[in-house]
Amino acid sequence: MTTMTSLKTIGGLVFAFALFSFAPKEKVILVKVKNNLNKVRSYETVTLTKSFLKVDDLNPLGIRDKKTGKLVVTQLVDVDGDGTMDELLFQPVVSAKTTQEFEVISVTASERPQAPDYCYSRFVPERTDDYTWENNKVAFRVYGPVAQKMIEDKIKGGTLSSGVDAWLKRVEYPIINRWYKKATDKTGSYHEDTGEGLDNFHVGVSRGVGGIAVKVKDQYYYGKNYTAWRTITTGPIRTSFYLKYEDWDANGNKIVESKVISLDLGSHFSKFETSLEGTKKIEAGLTLHEKKGKVTGNKKNGWVSYYEPIGDSEIGTAIVASKKYFCNFETYDTPKPDLSNAYATLKVKNNKVVYYAGFAWKKQGDIKNAQEWQEYLNQFSENINNPLEVSLVK
Incomplete structure (x- = not known):
């Protein structure tokens, strides 16, 4: 015999499942970085612009290594000094003769990886x-x-x-x-x-x-x-x-x-x-x-x-x-x-x-x-x- 409490529980689960099913998915922009040389590449800066990414605002964006799932260190640059960020920088490590994929995603300030300002x-x-x-x-x-x-x-x-x-x-x-x-x-x-x-x-x-x-x-x-x-x-x-x-x-x-x-x-x-x-x-x-x-x-x-x-x-x-x-x-x-x-x-x-x-x-x-x-x-x-x-x- 199904009790009223059980019916409420089932209804709640169905409602939660419906919310999950129709929740908007995280918007991800996938970027490929290709290394044509027969050596590992590191400490080379990749520059992503608003026009390249087809976005209006770089401020909320971060970069995640698709393979490892880890966020990488980034830096925003206002090139012309008008108060709007023009470039998003990162330094990937790319193995010899390979193509590596990175996900450009929305991140919060607390999620961003921190690194010393050596530059x-x-x-x-x-x-x-x-x-x-x-x-x-x-x-x-x-x-x-x-x-x-x-x-x-x-x-x-x-x-x-x-x-x-x-x-x-x-x-x-x-x-x-x-x-x-x-x-x-x-x-x-x-x-x-x-x-x-x-x-x-x-x-x-x-x-x-x-x-x-x-x-x-x-x-x-x-x-x-x-x-x-x-x-x-x-x-x-x-x-x-x-x-x-x-x-x-x-x-x-x-x-x-x-x-x-x-x-x-x-x-x-x-x-x-x-x-x-x-x-x-x-x-x-x-x-x-x-x-x-x-x-x-x-x-x-x-x-x-x-x-x-x-x-x-x-x-x-x-x-x-x-x-x-x-x-x-x-x-x-x-x-x-x-x-x-x-x-x-x-x-x-x-x-x-x-x-x-x-x-x-x-x-x-x-x-x-x-x-x-x-x-x-x-x-x-x-x-x-x-x-x-x-x-x-x-």
Whole structure:
């Protein structure tokens, strides 16, 4: 005999089943990432945009590895500074010659995987007007208009250079704020290594690690310090920022220059996306310092490198570019201080040139000699010439 309580229970189960049956399913966008190379790919950033995903808002979205079911670390980027997120970044690990699938889904803030913000950059007014950036491997800085004016006005402490400085860090965590603070507080100096690394890389008027020149009739012409900046993003995967330069002269040619520089997690290279008017080619350079090192290059693979002793260690610097931009490389050697550089000659296409500039310090630990550095450069070149292929599953 069926009791009233039993009937209520059965009715409740039927109602719950009906609700479950007609509940809206989770909306999933399936993305394929294909690796065409015969090696595992990691620390390469995949960028998903609203137009690619066919969505109006990236804010509530996360990415789940379809195979493992785990959410991966992501970063949202507002590229143009209008308050709306334009890009969703993640770094997949993709096995050799395979295609991996990822699910773009709605997530709550509490569900998002957390990771340290190793990719960081900022304007530094307490040290004149440096702009400095870093990730978990390397750090760099460039110099602004106040530092330039100090030189022009013959005030001590200025810097007149469009070269790029290298900060030799050997810890994963961010050091920019720590190093500037101890310099400001006079509790230490970032020119001395107390376990985190140091700045003992001289730039002067050289190209440093990736500064540009325009060559006309065997003469190299440079711009000056940046004049305006804008931080675009910092986070666990990427930091990027915009720099503008005052127009400069290259033997009668007016050069109009601006750039977006980005540095991704795990990379020894900053990416320079430079907009230019007034020239069809540029030279991206590497300072030769005291000329105690060796310049090498690979035209086919698109890189030029300088490996040298520095302090009680060694450093390799390099310029790498894809086949679209890389033309050749050369060495300019002169007795004039800081003007000797190794150069990559790069094509400017549609008023734009893209190249990568970076370094590896032996004490940092990833790369221990010149041979390992050249192997890294060839691997890096292979990756940028064969990017991961990203598509939607329809």
